[in-house]
Amino acid sequence: MLNRTTAPEFQAIDHINLIEPGHTVLPNGCQVYWFNSGDQELVRMEWIFGNLRFDVAKPLLNMAVNTMLTEGTSTLSAAEIADKIDYYGAFLQAEYGYDQSNLTLYSLNRHLDHTLPVILDVLTDSQFPEKELDTFIRNQQQKLQVSLQKNDILARRAFNKAVYGNSIYGQSAEAADYQQLQRADMLSHFKQMYQPANCTLVVAGKVDDDTLQRITSAFGSWTNTAEQADITQPLLTPQTERFYFTEKPDALQSAIRMGIPMVNRAHPDFPALQVLNTVLGGYFGSRLMNNIREDKGYTYGIGSGISSLKHGGAFFIATEVGADVCRSAVSEIEKEIYLLKTELISEGELSLVRNYMLGSLLGSLENVFSHADKFKNAYFSGLTYEYYTHYTHIIKTVTAEELRQLANQYWNFDEFYKVIVGKY
Structure with missing residues (x-):
């Protein structure tokens, strides 16, 4: 009989058990790692890409291209992409990081045949329409104007610039940088960066043989462009002023x-x-x-x-x-x-x-x-x-x-x- 008047003994944590991933490589060079656990019919899929080499003359390209991935393709508008994903109870999000950028999909397994083609379309045919680009620039400039009134944000920007210099880590957006964004540059950046040889796909959830087969069927024929992605970064040079x-x-x-x-x-x-x-x-x-x-x-x-x-x-x-x-x-x-x-x-x-x-x-x-x-x-x-x-x-x-x-x-x-x- 459990004695609820006695607290359980404290026990030191001896070992951390981590789930080992499965691994395969698609014919196009895309690395696929998967974590299979549980019976719930849900998967999280992350297409992760190394950011291209930072260009100080065009400092916002990595961020802007990733943020606008889902703003439209040749066949689907941003609203249609959102509707197709929402209809099947899925969730799609683009996330930018200093080193990698990713596109994340949460979807029920049984709907992958409907959601994966949308992802493939986004990763191979994003168009960055002029209208959406203008809206993006205007919104980001307004957000920046608000952010620059906050002392903690100003301090973080100055610190990163001091420690990391003119690098992708030290870059802080200015209003004029958004005006430099051009659709042609974004399309070129997209075609070089978002290709399978520069992609690691991490899948977690209920990942059975059927799920892996659907992934292979949807993305196995995804092709690389002739130009190899340059994801090297310049050496960091901190500022001299302390x-x-x-x-x-x-x-x-x-x-x-x-x-x-x-x-x-x-x-x-x-x-x-x-x-x-x-x-x-x-x-x-x-x-x-x-x-x-x-x-x-x-x-x-x-x-x-x-x-x-x-x-x-x-x-x-x-x-x-x-x-x-x-x-x-x-x-x-x-x-x-x-x-x-x-x-x-x-x-x-x-x-x-x-x-x-x-x-x-x-x-x-x-x-x-x-x-x-x-x-x-x-x-x-x-x-x-x-x-x-x-x-x-x-x-x-x-x-x-x-x-x-x-x-x-x-x-x-x-x-x-x-x-x-x-x-x-």
């Missing part, structure tokens, strides 16, 4: 964003740096939250993180504080970093962070889609599932002394890029 201040005399709050270029997921130090980052500002009980929110009351929230990109990465701290305490907040941030460089983290705090990180990782694997997402994180970083074995091992075994050494190796506050928007 401090950026945009004064807003009437600001009630100041946005702070600071950090430094950092190793990405492929580097062996990355898992331990994630532990160190979590201690500093990676969760609600972090030192930055305890000091600057709970103790000082300078902000509603502050956090830190490590962004991992294909060709680089960055450690960053971000917050908005009362304008009158901005300088004090910066001093407290510096103090917390100094303490991690000089004093050992207590075993109690380190144990709490270990349990939080392992629990978060386990909690993030709630369904088959989550397993596919973990696979993509490793795959597009050039890693295998061994990364997660290494990651969990480091979380469980990294010592306080090793973390102090990493803090001294990677965190020189004098070299941080510091961006302040508001008052200082």
Whole structure:
């Protein structure tokens, strides 16, 4: 008989079990990975493409082409594409990222014969009609005008530009950049980028032999263009200036964003740096939250993180504080970093962070889609599932002394890029 007066025992997380994907390559070179789980008649299909080499003279092409993929083909208007997808209870979304862009379809298995032809039409015959392009440009310029009134967005834009320079990571759209978008450029970009040799298809859900056969039938004859996609990116060149201040005399709050270029997921130090980052500002009980929110009351929230990109990465701290305490907040941030460089983290705090990180990782694997997402994180970083074995091992075994050494190796506050928007 279950005794409900006794709480269950706490148990340490020993191992994370991940679903291994199936893999095949279509005759046209498209890589297909699938994750089969459960009995629900639902699949998520993601056609993922490497972004073309960044052109500083045409900085918005990657983003604009992906965003407008579903705005019409030679035979279907944007409304007709949406109607065909909606009629079968499916969902279609184009998503742009710095390194890859994708087209995602959620569909019932039994309707794939109707939804997959629409996707093929979009990926082979998108036309970027002039009318829709004009509307896109106008809407994006209006959104940009609103965004540029927000201190935190201005701070993020300035920080990315400082850390990543004139690259696809550091680019921040200006109103004039949208006016440069031309349909002819977008069509050329589309034909080079959206081809099977530059595509990885990740399928998750109920993926049986019938589903795989439908995919092969629909996309096996998809052909490559004569021009190979150039997805290499220029070397990152950070700015030399380290401090950026945009004064807003009437600001009630100041946005702070600071950090430094950092190793990405492929580097062996990355898992331990994630532990160190979590201690500093990676969760609600972090030192930055305890000091600057709970103790000082300078902000509603502050956090830190490590962004991992294909060709680089960055450690960053971000917050908005009362304008009158901005300088004090910066001093407290510096103090917390100094303490991690000089004093050992207590075993109690380190144990709490270990349990939080392992629990978060386990909690993030709630369904088959989550397993596919973990696979993509490793795959597009050039890693295998061994990364997660290494990651969990480091979380469980990294010592306080090793973390102090990493803090001294990677965190020189004098070299941080510091961006302040508001008052200082």
